[in-house]
Structures are given as structure tokens and as C-alpha cells.
Amino acid sequence: xxxxxxxxxxxxxxxxxxxxxxxxxxxxxxxxxxxxxxxxxxxxxxxxxxxxxxxxxxxxxxxxxxxxxxxxxxxxxxxxxxxxxxxxxxxxxxxxxxxxxxxxxxxxxxxxxxxxxxxxxxxxxxxxxxxxxxxxxxxxxxxxxxxxxxxxxxxxxxxxxxxxxxxxxxxxxxxxxxxxxxxxxxxxxxxxxxxxxxxxxxxxxxxxxxxxxxxxxxxxxxxxxxxxxxxxxxxxxxxxxxxxxxxxxxxxxxxxxxxxxxxxxxxxxxxxxxxxxxxxxxxxxxxxxxxxxxxxxxxxxxxxxxxxxxxxxxxxxxxxxxxxxxxxxxxxxxxxxxxxxxxxxxxxxxxxxxxxxxxxxxxxxxxxxxxxxxxxxxxxxxxxxxxxxxxxxxxxxxxxxxxxxxx
Numbered sequence: 001x002x003x004x005x006x007x008x009x010x011x012x013x014x015x016x017x018x019x020x021x022x023x024x025x026x027x028x029x030x031x032x033x034x035x036x037x038x039x040x041x042x043x044x045x046x047x048x049x050x051x052x053x054x055x056x057x058x059x060x061x062x063x064x065x066x067x068x069x070x071x072x073x074x075x076x077x078x079x080x081x082x083x084x085x086x087x088x089x090x091x092x093x094x095x096x097x098x099x100x101x102x103x104x105x106x107x108x109x110x111x112x113x114x115x116x117x118x119x120x121x122x123x124x125x126x127x128x129x130x131x132x133x134x135x136x137x138x139x140x141x142x143x144x145x146x147x148x149x150x151x152x153x154x155x156x157x158x159x160x161x162x163x164x165x166x167x168x169x170x171x172x173x174x175x176x177x178x179x180x181x182x183x184x185x186x187x188x189x190x191x192x193x194x195x196x197x198x199x200x201x202x203x204x205x206x207x208x209x210x211x212x213x214x215x216x217x218x219x220x221x222x223x224x225x226x227x228x229x230x231x232x233x234x235x236x237x238x239x240x241x242x243x244x245x246x247x248x249x250x251x252x253x254x255x256x257x258x259x260x261x262x263x264x265x266x267x268x269x270x271x272x273x274x275x276x277x278x279x280x281x282x283x284x285x286x287x288x289x290x291x292x293x294x295x296x297x298x299x300x301x302x303x304x305x306x307x308x309x310x311x312x313x314x315x316x317x318x319x320x321x322x323x324x325x326x327x328x329x330x331x332x333x334x335x336x337x338x339x340x341x342x343x344x345x346x347x348x349x350x351x352x353x354x355x356x357x358x359x360x361x362x363x364x365x366x367x368x369x370x371x372x373x374x375x376x377x378x379x380x381x382x383x384x385x386x387x388x389x390x391x392x393x394x395x396x397x398x399x400x401x402x403x404x405x406x407x
Contacts, residue, residue, distance in 0.1 A: 045088035046081070046348065048073065048335070049113035049137070051104045051128065054093035057221055057246040058120050060277075061327055065118055065142060066091050068324060068331035071315045082339050083348070096120060096220065098127035109135035114348040117334045121220070121245065122146035122193040129153040138350045140334045143327055145272070146192045147200065147407070150375045156354035158376040160330045160337070162295055162400075164197045165407040167271035170293045170382055170398045171241055172204030178384070179266055181239035183213040185232040187225070187254065190217035194243045197270060201241060213237035220246055223253040229261045236265075243270040252281035259287050266291060271382065275325040276392060284390030293398060295380045296326040296367055300394050303368070308336075312366045332366050333378075373406040 050069055052062030066089075073087040081087060090113055092104035101124035108116055109131065115138045119125040122144040130153050132139045141149055141159040145167060150157050175181045184205060188194035194217065202212055214235035216228035232240055240263065244251040251273050258267050259282075267290050274292035297303055298313045312332050316324040324332070341356035342348055354376070361371045371379045379402070384395045 043085075045086045046083070047088050047090050047111060047113040048338075049105075049108035049111075049116040050089055050091040050118045051094050051101060051108070051116060051124070052091070052118040052142075053096040053120050054091070056095045056097075057249040058096050060248040062093075062118070062120055064320070064325065064328045065120070065331035067320055068312075068316060068328035069117060069335050071319055072312065072332040072335040075311070075315065076335065076339050082342050083346070087335075087339075091118075094120075094124050096124065098123045101125075101128045102131055104128070105131040105135075109137060113137060115140060115338055115353075117338070118142050118331070119144045121191075122149065122196070123191055125149055126153070126192060129157065136350050138338075138353055140338055142330045142334050143272075144193070146196050148192075148196075150377055156350060156358075156376070158337075158354065158357050158372070158378075160333055160378045162271055162380070162382060163377060163405075163407075164193070164200050165404050166382065166400050167293075168197055168200035168204050169400055169404045170271050170384070171201055171268060172208070172210075173398055174291065174293070174384055175239050175241065175268055176205060176208040176210050179239050179268070181210060181237070181266075183211045183235075183237045183239075185213050185235055185237035185240040185265070186215040187228055187232065187240065187242040187244070188215065188217050189220055189243055189245060191220055193245055197243045218244075218250075220250065222246075223249055225254050225257050229257060229263065233261060233263050239266045239268060241268050241270070242273070244273055247273060247275060247278050248281070252278050255279075255282040255287045255290055259283075259290075268292065271295075272326060274385075274387070274392075275327070276323070277325060279387055279390060279392070286390075288387050288389065290387045291384065293382055293384045294326050295382055296329045297383070297385075297392065297394060298324050298329065300392075306364075306366070306368050308364055309366045309368075329366050333370075336365055337362055337378075373402075375406055377405055379405045 052065050054062050070089050077086045094101040094104050105128040117140045119141045120143050125144040133154050143161050145164045147164050188198045216231050244254050269292040271293045303309050341353045345352035345356040358376050359374050363369045382398045384398050385392050
């Protein structure tokens with residue numbers, strides 16, 4: 001991977017002194033590895049903390065992310081490691097529970113990790129941010145999408161997955177323009193992820209003259225959607241939008257039950273919630289016609305032409321016996337980006353490494369060439385797709401304005 005700086009005019013003028021001072025970020029936080037009794041060691045392996053659900057509804061997904069992080073760490077270790085030191089993965093199970101996430105973050109800080117990666121649920125990520133900021137540990141958020149993850153509790157936050165603003169924009173474009181819907185029903189998780197996404201989507205739909213016919217909510221752990229589906233059917237919307245991040249349980253159940261419900265309206269699932277695993281668990285061809293969007297497809301152009309993606313996908317298949325999905329790719333990407341930033345910064349400390357990511361362009365990555373906004377959001381291409389013959393069929397790229405990525 002190669003990394004280049006997208007400098008502002010001010011940074012260009014002040015040169016290397018400004019880079020040392022961190023002109024890309026005005027927020028300050030303790031330096032990584034310098035806070036508390038668990039300060040990171042300056043010798044031996046570099047400890048990389050990972051917080052993901054390894055049990056509960058998202059346990060299988062979290063395991064995929066962890067496997068991908070380990071695969072990419074092994075690749076980096078085989079090439080000499082980071083700053084001449086090997087990477088050691090230290091993983092904790094948050095069980096998709098904010099309190100468990102806080103406990104895991106506290107434990108990792110005491111164990112002297114230099115960075116924390118992962119995350120599956122927005123409420124967990126929002127809960128652990130203050131803990132990691134106080135400890136001076138950089139947090140690279142892999143999956144969660146809530147809009148407040150960037151630039152609030154953690155001024156140096158980095159996120160790889162497309163945020164809710166992007167998801168709402170893409171869904172709004174597809175519902176209003178591609179499907180021509182004038183009314184939409186919502187099926188939303190009753191948490192920070194679902195509420196945030198629903199509000200952002202409504203803001204996209206209202207100017208286009210699209211009404212919200214019904215809004216139904218459910219718990220993250222829900223697997224029985226008969227009541228909300230019945231309520232949606234009674235409202236008779238022209239399309240239905242769902243946001244369900246429980247991809248090993250809730251989302252497959254929702255997709256399957258929707259297909260059997262008799263609701264004739266197209267079902268558009270939130271960006272990143274429909275993977276090949278979801279389709280298989282939902283019955284394959286039983287959910288043909290389901291729409292969604294995503295940022296990574298390992299065996300589809302242009303991704304199958306990226307050398308780094310091919311190398312990662314082969315290594316992941318060898319370790320797990322399965323092809324990587326988007327979440328696994330983001331796990332690998334988090335290690336790759338962080339390692340490149342550490343190498344550029346020449347240190348493991350939080351602030352210089354964050355500055356080496358914010359506003360940077362990384363080329364030849366698992367996901368191709370990517371750029372991070374000044375707020376720390378990774379920008380990629382987004383593609384709409386449908387399920388056909390029990391498989392993902394990519395339709396078109398959905399261009400997303402730069403200001404949406406940075407919101």
C-alpha cells in the first residue's frame with residue numbers, strides 16, 4: 001500500500017513543522033501508549049486491540065472481522081511488521097452490549113494496546129470512545145455507522161464503513177428516483193443506528209415529495225417481525241426500507257419473513273446489511289428481488305482486479321474456508337491503513353498516527369484507492385445491487401457527493 005497526503009494550503013506553507021504539530025486536527029487527546037499503568041511497551045510485539053461481538057446475534061460476523069484482522073496482521077508480520085516489531089492481536093468480546101464494550105476497552109487499555117479496532121454496533125462504539133480518548137488510544141471504527149461517531153467524543157476518530165449519512169443518501173436516491181416511490185414504510189432497529197438512519201433518510205425523502213407511511217421499530221435481538229410487517233402491510237406503502245444490523249439472525253429472518261408476508265412493495269435494505277451470508281440464511285432464491293447497496297464485493301469488478309484484494313481474499317479463504325464479505329474486508333483494511341499510517345508517522349502515538357490518516361489518500365488497498373476526509377471518514381465507491389437467483393447482482397454505482405461523506 002502507498003499513502004500520500006492531501007494537504008491544505010496552510011499545511012503546505014508551514015511544511016514539516018506543521019505536520020509534527022498535527023495541523024490536520026485541532027482536537028487534542030493524550031498520546032497513545034502514554035496514559036495509565038497499562039502504557040504500551042516500546043519493545044516486543046505491538047499489541048493491537050480488537051473489540052467485536054464474538055457471541056450473541058452478531059457473533060459470527062464479529063468472528064469474521066477478527067479473522068480478517070488476524071489474516072492481515074499475519075501478512076504484515078511476514079513482511080517485517082510495523083516499525084520493526086511484530087503485531088499481536090488481543091481480542092475482546094463485547095456481545096453487542098455497550099457495558100461489555102466499556103469493560104473490554106478498559107481491559108485493553110490496561111493491557112497496553114497501541115490501537116483498538118473493530119466495533120459492530122453503534123451504541124457500543126459510542127460507549128467506548130470516551131474510555132479510549134482518556135487512555136490516549138486511537139480507535140479505528142470498522143463497521144458502526146452512526147453519524148455522531150466522527151468528531152464528537154473522539155476528535156481523532158477514524159471510520160472505514162460508510163456512515164449513516166451515506167446510507168441514507170443512497171437509499172433516498174434509489175427509493176425516490178430508481179423505484180419512483182411516493183410513500184415508504186420503515187422497519188428500523190430501535191437504537192442509535194436505526195433512529196439515526198431513519199431521521200437522515202426522512203430528510204432525504206421529504207424534499208423529493210416522498211411520505212413516510214409507517215415507521216415500525218424492533219429490538220436488535222428480534223427475530224419475529226410478524227407484528228411490524230402486518231402494520232406495514234396495513235399502511236400500504238409503495239416501497240419499504242429496513243435497517244437491521246443483526247446479520248446472523250435478525251436480518252435474514254426479516255428478509256425471509258418480508259418475502260413471505262404478501263407485501264407487494266419492493267424491499268430496500270440499508271447499505272451494508274445484506275451480505276451473501278444473509279442471503280444464504282434467508283433462503284437464497286426466497287429473497288430474490290431484495291435491494292440493497294454496499295462498498296465491497298470480492299469477486300466482482302472492479303474489486304476482483306485489485307491485487308491487494310486478491311491476496312487478502314485468498315488468505316482469508318485459506319484460513320476460514322469462506323470468501324470474505326464487506327465486513328471482513330473492512331477488518332483487513334483497518335490493519336492495513338493503521339500500519340501504513342504508523343510507518344509514515346514513525347511512531348505508535350495516537351495523535352501523529354491520526355494525523356497520518358485524516359486527509360490522506362491510500363492507494364493499492366484491499367478496497368482499491370481510498371481517501372479519508374479531514375474528519376476521518378474513509379471514502380469509497382458505493383454500488384446498488386439486487387438479489388437474483390439467490391446471488392448478489394451488482395446494478396450501478398451510486399455517486400455520493402463529497403459533502404455527504406463528510407457529514
